Amino acid sequence: MTERANNQLFDAYFTARDMREVFCDQGRVQAMLDFEAALARAEARVGLIPQTAVAPIEAACQAGLYDFSALGEAIATAGNSAIPLVKALGKQIAGNHAEAERYVHLGATSQDVMDSGLVLQLRKALELIESDLAQLGAILAAQAKRYAATPLAGRTWLQHATPVTLGMKIAGWLGAVTRSRQRLQELKPRLLVLQFGGASGTLAALGDQALPIAQALAEELQLALPEQPWHTQRDRLVEFGAVLGLIAGSLGKFGRDISLLMQTEAGEAFEPAAPGKGGSSTMPHKRNPVGAAVLIGAATRVPGLLSTLFSAMPQEHERSLGLWHAEWETLPEICCLVSGSLKQALLVAEGLEVDAERMARNLDLTQGLVLAEAVSIVLAQKVGRDTAHHLLEQCCKRAVAEHRHLRAVLGDEPQVTAQLSDAELDRLLDPAHYLGQAQTWVERALADHFALTA
Numbered sequence: 001m002t003e004r005a006n007n008q009l010f011d012a013y014f015t016a017r018d019m020r021e022v023f024c025d026q027g028r029v030q031a032m033l034d035f036e037a038a039l040a041r042a043e044a045r046v047g048l049i050p051q052t053a054v055a056p057i058e059a060a061c062q063a064g065l066y067d068f069s070a071l072g073e074a075i076a077t078a079g080n081s082a083i084p085l086v087k088a089l090g091k092q093i094a095g096n097h098a099e100a101e102r103y104v105h106l107g108a109t110s111q112d113v114m115d116s117g118l119v120l121q122l123r124k125a126l127e128l129i130e131s132d133l134a135q136l137g138a139i140l141a142a143q144a145k146r147y148a149a150t151p152l153a154g155r156t157w158l159q160h161a162t163p164v165t166l167g168m169k170i171a172g173w174l175g176a177v178t179r180s181r182q183r184l185q186e187l188k189p190r191l192l193v194l195q196f197g198g199a200s201g202t203l204a205a206l207g208d209q210a211l212p213i214a215q216a217l218a219e220e221l222q223l224a225l226p227e228q229p230w231h232t233q234r235d236r237l238v239e240f241g242a243v244l245g246l247i248a249g250s251l252g253k254f255g256r257d258i259s260l261l262m263q264t265e266a267g268e269a270f271e272p273a274a275p276g277k278g279g280s281s282t283m284p285h286k287r288n289p290v291g292a293a294v295l296i297g298a299a300t301r302v303p304g305l306l307s308t309l310f311s312a313m314p315q316e317h318e319r320s321l322g323l324w325h326a327e328w329e330t331l332p333e334i335c336c337l338v339s340g341s342l343k344q345a346l347l348v349a350e351g352l353e354v355d356a357e358r359m360a361r362n363l364d365l366t367q368g369l370v371l372a373e374a375v376s377i378v379l380a381q382k383v384g385r386d387t388a389h390h391l392l393e394q395c396c397k398r399a400v401a402e403h404r405h406l407r408a409v410l411g412d413e414p415q416v417t418a419q420l421s422d423a424e425l426d427r428l429l430d431p432a433h434y435l436g437q438a439q440t441w442v443e444r445a446l447a448d449h450f451a452l453t454a
Contacts, residue, residue, distance in 0.1 A: 014336070015340040016343045018339070020336060022124045022128070023125075023335065023336060026064075027121060027124075028081065028121065032081070032113045033085070034061065035116045037058045038221045039217055041058075042216035043213055046212045046216055048106065048107075054100075056096055057093055057103070057104060071085060080110050080111075082111070086113070107203060107206040108196065111231050111319065112198070115195035115230075116195045118237075119191070119192060119223060120223075122237075122331075123192055130184055132342040132343070133342065134181065134453070135346060137174060137181065140170055140171075140349055141445075144442050144446060146167070148439055149439065150165055150167060150356050151360065151363060152165065152166055152268055153362055153363050153365075160369075160370050163370060163431040163434055164435070167438070167439075167442045171444075171445035172445075174446075174449055175448065176253065187239055190236050191240050193218075193225070194217060195229060195230060196214050200319070231318060231320075234327070235313070237331055238313060241330075241331055242306060244334050245303060245306040249299050249303075251298065251341045252298065252299020254295055254345060254349075255292035256295075258271060258289060258291075258348060258352075259289040259296070262292070267358050269352060269354050269355070270287070270352070270353040271292065271353075272348070272351025272352070273287070292348065294340055294341055295341050298341040299341070301337055302337055308326055308330045309331065363431050368399070368406030372395075374434045375406075375420070375428045376388050378428060382419045383419060391416065406429065411425065
């Protein structure tokens with residue numbers, strides 16, 4: 001058997017091994033063979049084929065019996081993977097049980113084999129993704145609770161804004177994970193369905209036994225029987241791809257935040273350290289956010305792949321030319337990218353290193369300016385909004401020009417001290433006293449997470 005060329009250099013970085021196993025050649029072929037074995041069992045249950053034909057067909061439905069290189073070469077001529085596989089399956093069966101060979105693939109079409117096989121693969125992929133998302137949610141929930149009261153600078157337009165908490169930021173990541181888990185649960189009944197329509201979707205070759213066989217086949221594969229075959233109605237697959245795109249984007253947001261917090265100028269939170277992780281080929285001091293890079297990379301790549309799925313939706317009549325073909329590697333690649341992103345997200349979330357002291361120092365980089373709003377809001381209730389806003393604006397400009405802390409400038413301003421005591425100013429300029437509903441947002445995100453987990 002000739003070894004086919006492969007590309008594995010980046011797989012360990014961008015793809016989870018268990019997901020690659022789902023969508024490797026072995027996984028693809030076995031899923032299609034599982035369809036063929038189930039079809040034989042279903043047709044025997046209904047009485048269309050003899051029960052004696054089932055065992056020989058099942059015995060031949062083992063992917064290890066087939067030459068993937070030869071199948072690959074044949075696909076280039078056949079136009080899809082099912083045609084050469086069914087031929088090879090027939091030859092395999094005929095060598096041991098000539099009569100059983102007559103009943104292979106009876107009433108099915110190539111797309112039935114490929115689409116139902118794909119759904120079987122997607123079911124496994126969905127289980128892996130759901131498991132990782134649940135684990136990630138649990139980790140983020142614990143981290144959000146742990147850092148619920150840890151202040152750091154909020155940042156808008158990449159500039160310091162008012163204070164937030166690290167727990168609130170993590171709760172934002174957690175909320176996105178929770179919603180993605182909900183979406184996956186909601187789409188399962190639409191995605192995990194049988195594809196079985198025969199030549200043009202009518203199952204005419206099976207006559208009056210068509211519907212009973214379809215029902216039996218769905219039961220054998222533990223899939224739902226849809227209202228009709230969906231050969232050129234691809235919304236089910238595209239919906240799944242779209243949700244994966246949302247997951248990739250949400251994880252990309254997580255990665256982007258981590259990478260920014262790791263910047264030298266911030267230095268507030270870090271990916272976990274490990275020997276050889278995040279180093280440079282020339283700069284010994286570097287600690288690069290290599291996990292975040294995968295999250296951001298997947299979030300960048302998946303939308304382009306998803307656009308292919310959307311572009312392939314307007315398929316012609318009862319069987320598509322080219323548009324269907326454009327899907328074959330696209331959705332599996334999205335699954336693989338999301339799986340790799342999830343694995344890296346788990347590592348980052350679990351081992352997150354936090355420098356709360358650096359967060360506190362960074363909060364004071366502007367010497368109290370980030371809390372100008374807090375003073376302005378209270379002062380406005382005493383002297384009016386416009387007056388208070390203008391007064392604080394002037395004090396802020398003076399603090400910057402004189403390189404002084406805003407607290408000192410406010411303490412020298414008679415219009416301020418006439419309204420606010422030293423104790424009030426001290427409290428207003430303390431970040432811990434201007435965190436608003438940050439704690440509440442954490443609690444609500446945790447409640448949603450635990451409600452889904454229960």
